[in-house]
Amino acid sequence: MDKQLNLKNIVMIGRTFEEYYKMFDLDNLPRNEHILDAASGVSSFCAEASAEGYNVTASDRIYNSSPLEIEQKCKQDLDAVIKQLPDLVDLFVWNFFKDIRVLKAQREKAYKLFIEDFKKYGTKRYKPVEYPVSDFIDNQFTISLVSHFLFLYEDHINYDLHKKIILELLRITSKEIRIFPIVNLKGEKSSLVDTLMHDKDFERNQISVKKVDYEFMKNGNEMMAITH
Ligand SMILES: C[S@@+](CC[C@H](N)C(=O)[O-])C[C@H]1O[C@@H](n2cnc3c(N)ncnc32)[C@H](O)[C@@H]1O
Secondary structure, three states, X not given: OOOOOOOOOOOOOOOOHHHHHHHOOHHHOOOOOEEEEEOOOOOOHHHHHHHOOOEEEEEEHHHHOOHHHHHHHHHHHHHHHHHHHHHOHHHEOOOOOOOHHHHHHHHHHHHHHHHHHHHHHHHHOEEEOEOOEOOXXXXXXXXXXXXXXXXXXXXXXXXXXXXXXXXXXXXXEEEEEEEEOXXXXXXXXXXXXXXXXXXXXXXXXXXXXXXXXXXXXXXXXEEEEEEO
């Protein structure tokens, strides 16, 4: 059987600003763009980017829960993932993170920064949203970022749901949606990428795939951009 992380559900694990910066190639992003982080979970991107002067709104289905409930669940998820890693080390590239210990410390840093910010700003900054439905108005955001949610979890989210979520993000985003990674949990390019690219409902959109300077899951070094 192919090796992969064995996850019953979509896990509550978060990445840092530095990772988002590389995954989404944010070098040239002007600070006045209104950024949506979709399915942002316990990532510290919103907290760290806001502190740097970016205009970010985070959105996830977990934000109706209390900081304590979120912290307990994300600790459990992190422990469960870290426990599996010694048998799966060759599925990953150990450059950005030198080893499992460093990885764990970075993931803890991310969720602790998130929890602190979530306690301070609550739903002003962190909007409870269960995609594909949201209350955001048309074109509310300039750019939407989707990290480690679509494509990666193709065993949990079918194509129909991917499509509905992307259509909703296109409704609420004026310029561009970026999705990273485009591989599944086995590190193979998700079959849903081709399905999306050949879907007639997206034929008026520009869909491109770009290599970026971030690879932790082997082969997970490409970002998809979808524009109007
Ligand atoms: C693996 S985490 C990724 C978090 C963050 N984007 C990052 O890369 O650090 C996936 C997140 O997707 C969220 N999620 C799953 N289904 C969702 C849905 N239908 N609507 C909103 N969030 C969802 C989960 O709650 C979880 O926080």
